[in-house]
Amino acid sequence: MPSKLKTAQLAPLLAALLAIGAHASAQDQVVRIGVSGPLSGANAFAGKDDENGVRLAVEELNTQKIKVGGKPVRFELQSEDDQGDPKAGVNVAQKFVDAGVKFVLGPYNSGVAIPASRVYNDAGILMSTVGTNPKITQARYPTVFRIVASDNQVGGSMAAYAAKELKIKTVGVIDDRTAFGTGIADEFAKQARASGLTVAGREFTTDKASDFATILTSFRAKKVDAIFFGGYAPQGAPMARQMKQLGMANVRLLGGDTLCSPEMAKLGGDAVGGNVMCAQAGAMLDKQAGGPAFKARYKQRFGRDADVYAPFFYDQTMFIAQAMKSANAVDPAAVNRQLRTLTYQGVAGSYAYDANGNLKKTAVTVYTFKGGLLVPLASY
Template sequence: MASNNKSIPFAAAALLLVSQAALAQEQVVKIGITGPLSGANAFAGKDNENGVRLAVEELNAKKVSIAGKTIKFELHSEDDQGDPKAGVAVAQKLVDAGVRFVLGPYNSGVAIPASRVYNDAGVIMSTVGTNPKVTQNGYKGVFRIVASDTQLGGSMAGYAAKQLKLKTIGVIDDRTAFGQGIAMEFVKQAKASGITVAGHEFTTDKATDFAAILTKLKSKNVDAIFFGGYAPQGAPMVRQMRQLGLKAKLLGGDTLCSPEMAKLGGDAVGENVLCAQGGAILDKQADGPAFQARYKARFKQAPDVYAASFYDQTMFIAQSMKSANSLDPSVVAAAMRASTYKGVVGSYAYDANGNMKQSTVTVYTFKNGVPSALATY
């Protein structure tokens, strides 16, 4: 029996046409994530990246359709090293690659200069940089997805005065945009609450020896030290406080509210350490436990400080694309400012400057090596 070989090319051509038609109905949307993926704060950068990655994977599984096309979200991850100069270079690299929606940076000192690059290119930037300056340039595409230093520092100062009944506090900051910003806000609110600020010392975000400045604050009989800085410095600082016999509490912002603090500080980190973090208690949110379970199943570890916030903002961006039926960042940004989104860790709604209209702040301490919530404001 003779075979009809002519049918094979026709079948292949038909499959090719179907494939081309499918591709014509699919559009790639590049999502950028930038943060410290190397160095001392890599644990935070990777956690944030994982939050975005989980959102992108879930969105792709849902086959989101916008303007008649199926959207394929594509993740572009860049290491900004927590360094302002590297952050600007990374920002330009993402812009040149056609990325129009960026999650990050993590550090305020990186977010402030990088925001100009993104603004000039018409890119949406969503950051957890808490320094108030991040959103003071009037850039329409900049969003701060957590509480600012004003809220974090104010909440920690209020808790120190009202619940801890502290009278005298010393302050140390690492001179980064984040460290200076949150220390300044804490000092302002602490003084307004009747707390005496006995001294303000300075270090760097690379330092490991704090004996001299801790000894100086010990001589002033402080009840607590507020540290504007990151966990890789906060952990050895609290160990050295113990070695010097300084029985003061260590207070800080969101950057200390991480299991990494206890991991690095060991048994020196316990109920003597308190920190303020933007957002509600994840365990207590309706969708919190399910998110934690999905995150752990995907990445084989529990989410850290802001994975859920980065996940939520990625989902909010996708929702705004759908509601606006547009992939134009300026249109999407306008839609975000005109709407709200109920996320895993709370509700998101932004004012004209890109700040959260309302942002819950939770004060934590440490129990058994993990942050444990004390109060929510």
């Protein structure tokens, strides 16, 4: 038998192996992907869903062991709770700046995205948001991307569907005074009037409210055929329940993408069905080539169904990785140039951006609920 290596002989060998391992690790380029969203409060379900979309993409990218500039790239996720609050969102943005994060997915809320976008732009950080308020990209910051349709498109599509398909004549409009709620309600009201609908009134609430009886009673007296709510599911669901309690079961509750959430059915119960309709950016996920497979992978990984925006967060993370490979660099300025040049086919649709960071073309799908599940009605 060969004699055993003595400790003195073994030590240099171990040191050499460790050096090789350290050298290999040092060759990795670490790319930190930040996620800013509400991980606490009423919209925490949405923030976690968005984070999961990015997490799934990061995990899949790391198994691919992609190389950029001849060096392996390792993606790391850093998720922060912006509480859906503008001030907290700016603090999160500064935290990412200090941590050297160069790519941020989020914020979820338009009211957070508007002030945070300036911090990200000044630091050269690429921000990819699902905030739909037109003001986000009207600032023309070169590092900002909106990865879904804007309020103009979503609100307009819902108004067109209400007029042409539902034959609605009179509608009441409510918004929650957030940047998102106000923006989408404004667009819906404008397009509704252009489509020949009568807007019977505009009422206001907050994104913390739970009692809508006074507003709903006012609209009931005006005999509206539908109510458009610019706001989020945690308010939309109790609004639907209260409409039912007030004998307004035949009045449609319309909304934007934030009402296209399983949370609506979960919180609203049997008050949320064919009476609720919402418009969501993107084509029907089940009709997209990679849609069903994405939904299956998501559920297997997280034990729950994907919500509204997870597919878009997943797609944009993958698009950023593709842009890095095309640029042969992980520098955000180089990646930015590729994002504004390339077209990327994701699980939720096709992505190509104009000079302002808006999608050049995107579908909007109108949904309703059946048995607690979203059912697509039409795409625009």
